[in-house]
Amino acid sequence: MSKQPYLHIPRPTARPGEAPDFSYLNLSPAGAVERPPIDARAGEIEYLALGLVRVLDDDHVAQGPWDPNLDKDTLVRALRLMVLTRAYDDRMQRMQRQGKITFYMQALGEEAVSIGQGLAFEDGDMMFPAYRNQGLYIMRDTGLVEMMCQCLSNSRDMCKGRQMPIFYQNAKKNLFTISGNLATQYPHAVGWAMGAAIKGEPNIAASWVGDGSTAEADFHYALTFAAVYNAPVILNVTNNQWAISTFQGFAGGDRRPFAARGLGLGMPGIRVDGNDLLAVYAATRWAADRARNQGGPTLIELVTYRGGAHSTSDDPSRYRPKDEWSSFPLGDPVDRLKQHLVKLGHWSEEEQTSLEEEMKATVSEAWKEAVSYGTLTEPPFLDVSLMFEDVFAEMPDHLARQREKLLRMRGERS
Amino acid sequence: MSKQPYLHIPRPTARPGEAPDFSYLNLSPAGAVERPPIDARAGEIEYLALGLVRVLDDDHVAQGPWDPNLDKDTLVRALRLMVLTRAYDDRMQRMQRQGKITFYMQALGEEAVSIGQGLAFEDGDMMFPAYRNQGLYIMRDTGLVEMMCQCLSNSRDMCKGRQMPIFYQNAKKNLFTISGNLATQYPHAVGWAMGAAIKGEPNIAASWVGDGSTAEADFHYALTFAAVYNAPVILNVTNNQWAISTFQGFAGGDRRPFAARGLGLGMPGIRVDGNDLLAVYAATRWAADRARNQGGPTLIELVTYRGGAHSTSDDPSRYRPKDEWSSFPLGDPVDRLKQHLVKLGHWSEEEQTSLEEEMKATVSEAWKEAVSYGTLTEPPFLDVSLMFEDVFAEMPDHLARQREKLLRMRGERS
Amino acid sequence: MIEAIRSAHDVMLERDPSVVALGQDIGYFGGVFRCTDGLQEKYGEHRVIDAPIAEGGIIGVAIGLGVNGLRPVAEIQFADYIYPGFDQIVSELSRLRYRSAGEFFSPVVIRTPCGGGIRGGQTHSQSPEGIFTHISGVKTVMVSNPYDAKGLLISAIESNDPIIFFEPKRIYNGPFDGDPDKPAVSWASHPRGEVPEGYYTVPLDKAEIVQSGEDLTIITYGTIVHVAQAAAKAAGVSAEIIDVRTLMPLDIETLRESVNKTGRCMVAHEATRFCGYGAELVATVQKECFWHLEAPISRVTGWDTPYPHAFEWEYFPVQRRLVDGIRKLMEVA
Amino acid sequence: MIEAIRSAHDVMLERDPSVVALGQDIGYFGGVFRCTDGLQEKYGEHRVIDAPIAEGGIIGVAIGLGVNGLRPVAEIQFADYIYPGFDQIVSELSRLRYRSAGEFFSPVVIRTPCGGGIRGGQTHSQSPEGIFTHISGVKTVMVSNPYDAKGLLISAIESNDPIIFFEPKRIYNGPFDGDPDKPAVSWASHPRGEVPEGYYTVPLDKAEIVQSGEDLTIITYGTIVHVAQAAAKAAGVSAEIIDVRTLMPLDIETLRESVNKTGRCMVAHEATRFCGYGAELVATVQKECFWHLEAPISRVTGWDTPYPHAFEWEYFPVQRRLVDGIRKLMEVA
Numbered sequence A, B: 001m002s003k004q005p006y007l008h009i010p011r012p013t014a015r016p017g018e019a020p021d022f023s024y025l026n027l028s029p030a031g032a033v034e035r036p037p038i039d040a041r042a043g044e045i046e047y048l049a050l051g052l053v054r055v056l057d058d059d060h061v062a063q064g065p066w067d068p069n070l071d072k073d074t075l076v077r078a079l080r081l082m083v084l085t086r087a088y089d090d091r092m093q094r095m096q097r098q099g100k101i102t103f104y105m106q107a108l109g110e111e112a113v114s115i116g117q118g119l120a121f122e123d124g125d126m127m128f129p130a131y132r133n134q135g136l137y138i139m140r141d142t143g144l145v146e147m148m149c150q151c152l153s154n155s156r157d158m159c160k161g162r163q164m165p166i167f168y169q170n171a172k173k174n175l176f177t178i179s180g181n182l183a184t185q186y187p188h189a190v191g192w193a194m195g196a197a198i199k200g201e202p203n204i205a206a207s208w209v210g211d212g213s214t215a216e217a218d219f220h221y222a223l224t225f226a227a228v229y230n231a232p233v234i235l236n237v238t239n240n241q242w243a244i245s246t247f248q249g250f251a252g253g254d255r256r257p258f259a260a261r262g263l264g265l266g267m268p269g270i271r272v273d274g275n276d277l278l279a280v281y282a283a284t285r286w287a288a289d290r291a292r293n294q295g296g297p298t299l300i301e302l303v304t305y306r307g308g309a310h311s312t313s314d315d316p317s318r319y320r321p322k323d324e325w326s327s328f329p330l331g332d333p334v335d336r337l338k339q340h341l342v343k344l345g346h347w348s349e350e351e352q353t354s355l356e357e358e359m360k361a362t363v364s365e366a367w368k369e370a371v372s373y374g375t376l377t378e379p380p381f382l383d384v385s386l387m388f389e390d391v392f393a394e395m396p397d398h399l400a401r402q403r404e405k406l407l408r409m410r411g412e413r414s
Numbered sequence C, D: 001m002i003e004a005i006r007s008a009h010d011v012m013l014e015r016d017p018s019v020v021a022l023g024q025d026i027g028y029f030g031g032v033f034r035c036t037d038g039l040q041e042k043y044g045e046h047r048v049i050d051a052p053i054a055e056g057g058i059i060g061v062a063i064g065l066g067v068n069g070l071r072p073v074a075e076i077q078f079a080d081y082i083y084p085g086f087d088q089i090v091s092e093l094s095r096l097r098y099r100s101a102g103e104f105f106s107p108v109v110i111r112t113p114c115g116g117g118i119r120g121g122q123t124h125s126q127s128p129e130g131i132f133t134h135i136s137g138v139k140t141v142m143v144s145n146p147y148d149a150k151g152l153l154i155s156a157i158e159s160n161d162p163i164i165f166f167e168p169k170r171i172y173n174g175p176f177d178g179d180p181d182k183p184a185v186s187w188a189s190h191p192r193g194e195v196p197e198g199y200y201t202v203p204l205d206k207a208e209i210v211q212s213g214e215d216l217t218i219i220t221y222g223t224i225v226h227v228a229q230a231a232a233k234a235a236g237v238s239a240e241i242i243d244v245r246t247l248m249p250l251d252i253e254t255l256r257e258s259v260n261k262t263g264r265c266m267v268a269h270e271a272t273r274f275c276g277y278g279a280e281l282v283a284t285v286q287k288e289c290f291w292h293l294e295a296p297i298s299r300v301t302g303w304d305t306p307y308p309h310a311f312e313w314e315y316f317p318v319q320r321r322l323v324d325g326i327r328k329l330m331e332v333a
């Protein structure tokens, strides 16, 4: 016995007032990580969890075996969707500040996750998103107005007033309802995927959690069941370095990448540059193809950075350097894709400026329409008796009586 | 898309009526696995989780770098404790069959786990056992009579009648109370170890779960917290191949060893021949030394076989070949240690026979004494008012009233 | 009752290809209580699925199966082990339909053996129904006989609402009249012990008047239904005994009518008393029947302690305790 | 009330080196509600510990810390997120002392903000106290003002029993009289808003008569204490208002005396009604005070639905609903 007992407490590399320091991030150069065939054995591809799959190099040129060779239209579509997501976030964040909505969460800096991954799935694949995956709802055409109405809890709210802002759903487009409880959607995705396999249907499922949420039980359950039944599911960890005020080390991220969490169960992991849309797309596509061919589950870690506050209730300047994001070595996903398109000769700064204007206008227009359906304080309002519906498939007597009571008290029934 | 979607359901290699088949077990020869220094970096010793640390070879000779070089006295002590555990189990199992106790669980075939590991700890180290670790209670001198009285729920029951048989505790000897809920003790051990580190005390903690129990949330919590805080704790998985009727594949064991479960968190794992007392001791000692020197947690998988039924409520002939145990390639831990001692010239078959007789007699004697303190059906009984004590530190009014009521009804109070 | 539950599975697995069962040891082995015996062999390992030992995972995965159009019947091996799945039940299963305004739901049935009387000690004896009946969005059932068990389980599997389905393990093999000294009896001679072979249902929103009477009303469910019948007989009173069956939603009408008639009411259950389900029964009855009550509503329940192994029969609301309760209630002038 | 809670931590971290706090974001950041602001800086990162996002892990590890002689104060960021830790609370924390006949126990306090009224929607508004009060072996507290919050939290930390400590977040920054249209007020002018600096305790087994009265008794706790006071005033009745404070064990004497005096009783809480804590209050009071009751005991509570974002004030038992309830109760002849 020699060393003094001592409890290790993880510490981020920089706190407010200190210089940002991302030296802890293990980066591979673009193109450096091999791309195995989709039927490679799990034991042979552990390197995918430890390196960093990147396609775009520092000069914004696509490199190496993971280059998905997307055509111009797809690349431009991706850029448009990312810019739209950012414009939407920006507007909603400001609307919260103005008191029009009660709460908001941006995906600032993480847009390539939802858009890049979303593009890699088939329409029939079922998504179980986390709260920072608004991009998935946007790209599957949920409609900005519908999404805004949800945030407004107004007369057209898809949730009928029952959820806080940002907890969208879209059953028609195979987008599950978002939960306020972290990670609970993970086993749902595995169960859904098991169901598809039981029924012999070719669709796969995907779900997302944040780095911090990997500590929850549902993360473990999902990985275990996915591995045991070889379920056709993609489980994603959006590692944006922070979980409110705690950095990813509090979920064990400073010892081993999150992508490695399934290795002990024989589940392949891929660690991807989450701000490189091409890499995100390519890794997801690889995992999707694998899942569709009885290859089972894959855990994908998307290395990115939470550019904004955790939510409108948060103040990150209390716990991290103000300029941390601008030092993040993987940059800004929107900017990187734009630069790539420019490099390819498909795009210009002018086009970018007008795209941003266009998206801003689109969002503004949608907002105008959305508020015309009411806000929490301006009519038209949702019918209050909706409060008692959908607790069960049919309303039991006790709820009908409670509804009567409330309506009577409000003078809406005699 | 080529392959037909299909849900994989794990299947054991043999069912009743089929020939046992342990080809799935990945075995290293004795002495084959390297022994790293205790301060080796986690990333450099992943091989420990994948191989199989063995010391005793097929000729019962100790081999290789893990040989702990235990002296004769220690080896004989270990043998005595294993034989005693087996004799105790045998008697209690029969007493259950005769209706003297309501339930029992044997550790048949797994005795080297508790005894081999138990020998590797210091007295001040805190144990958080599972229900098949009776050997730990035996070796830390809980007293057979005390243990039997617990199983009998009699007037001397350490639990005051509150637990089913086998749920022992022994605070004085640093043995935690066993829970009926699987795996719940795992985070307790981590918390206890964190507490020791916070206080600057040199003791470490250890806990055990079965292969099947690794699927529980508490397994994940424990590994996560242990890794994040680098807690001085040893987390053990007793892989006895079965969890009631489901084989270890239903916990993901047919893809990767359980010892590998922490690798994705940067926690070293050691896979050990659980029926080789020398290997069990050596691996545990290595992990304990590491933990005591700020090396943090280790996950140890003990590969063994559940020789008996899951419990007295179980009938394994319904789900596994009757002769599976006798084909288990790692043999019987008692026999192997005996053979080793014989090989060393320290022991003989005659001594073994008389040891077995002696232990049987010891157990018989203890049983006679234990039943003299009553059984569930024979006095002396525990005072029924004990039912209302220890719910809280002091009895609140409502429990005092309930106690009064019961006693009044039983005519014990006026 | 085991055979009735097995039969309900069998009928539904046969009728509806979307029904799947999952749980620990329920597949090849047929369940530790044998409630799914032979069903994996009959329907295949994709319909009757052995699961990892992870209650939260079983329920979480069942939700996902349900969202994908299947009808999962999940077994939790003992009600005492349902707690690791509590978050998935409360935060997800019970809330999906509401929070998504009906776009999503998952018709999961969670079956689990509950209650004591089998020397299971504190971790194999609990009756946690009162925790679930407080959760909006999930229905809770506790059965008391084979006929109901099968009919209610079929209704539960067909329901589009999530349901927690409690099976008192003490009466798996026969009714229990609350006298532990008497020899065990089988279901054979019980009027509800006989179970029709095929498909039938028992409604999920109706209490059952097990026997009608004039002197007092005993409201109960599960094992205690049988204890109450024996106790009423022993006490020599004309008791109206109500088996609540579906605890949430509660069939208030049946309770109200009965207590308004008898003027006296005793509530009995095996679970601990404080904040147990009985508290809601009392609160409801006192509100609905206040002007008819001739005595305070009394409760006979398990004590507010864990279920102790040695004192099983001192803990359990045995016949004698119910008789005592009935006498006291009848004494009130 | 935030400052009161912070101060209770501060006092106890100072007095007793075995006290440690742990929870998500409570360390460097000082907690999302700032209840531990500055304490990590003052006492070090081994005393005020940031934890992974794993409620079950936090509670499980806290139990282990407690078994090793520490006094852990665990924060669950929102009561809505306590469910993943439910198994550790029910099966371990509450049962350790009992099952080991007193050889082991773990004096964990679990603090958690509860209740609605801050537009938190269904996952930041729940009041799950009724689930915990049913569990034998754990005590449950809900505070209603800064003075009590500090005194009760200190008592809880000193107690050798495990305690679930609910803090209604709506009144973190000031009392709330149940009229959402009025501007928010601070604690400054409230008689219990002032908190003494150092160590003091409030007992863990006594309800508090907040105001005495003659016409009826209102039994409540948490935020609704303030709503009840305003409602009684608005209804122009002389109400005796009881703040239960410690929900389990319940101070029955105080309730009995009051209701026997007034003859009328209303129970009010924010949680859903069915099988909520109010059911136990009703059941207890009807039993204890039956012969003095002039009207059925009524309950004013949250509805039996999840807490909807848009209808927050239709769900919440607002002043108007309590006034209505009081009037109806007084009308009964």
Ligand SMILES: Cc1ncc(C[n+]2csc(CCOP(=O)(O)OP(=O)(O)O)c2C)c(N)n1
Residues within 6 Å of the ligand: A132, A180, A181, A182, A209, A210, A211, A212, A213, A214, A238, A240, A242, A243, A244, A306, A310, D024, D053, D077, D081, D084
């Ligand atoms: C079960 C549960 N515990 C705690 C919270 C409170 N909470 C909301 S977001 C959050 C941080 C999540 O961090 P991470 O998983 O990294 O996701 P990110 O916000 O970075 O996208 C916490 C603790 C919650 N919503 N649910």
Ligand SMILES: Cc1ncc(C[n+]2csc(CCOP(=O)(O)OP(=O)(O)O)c2C)c(N)n1
Residues within 6 Å of the ligand: B132, B180, B181, B182, B209, B210, B211, B212, B213, B214, B238, B240, B242, B243, B244, B306, B310, C024, C053, C077, C081, C084
């Ligand atoms: C939380 C919980 N779930 C289920 C059970 C029922 N059960 C008791 S032992 C057991 C199997 C455990 O298998 P394993 O972990 O491999 O341990 P072993 O019995 O093989 O030693 C099960 C499912 C339980 N006791 N606790």
Ligand SMILES: [Mg+2]
Residues within 6 Å of the ligand: A210, A211, A212, A238, A239, A240, A241, A242, A243, A244, A306
């Ligand atoms: Mg994050």
Ligand SMILES: [Mg+2]
Residues within 6 Å of the ligand: B210, B211, B212, B238, B239, B240, B241, B242, B243, B244, B306
């Ligand atoms: Mg096992």
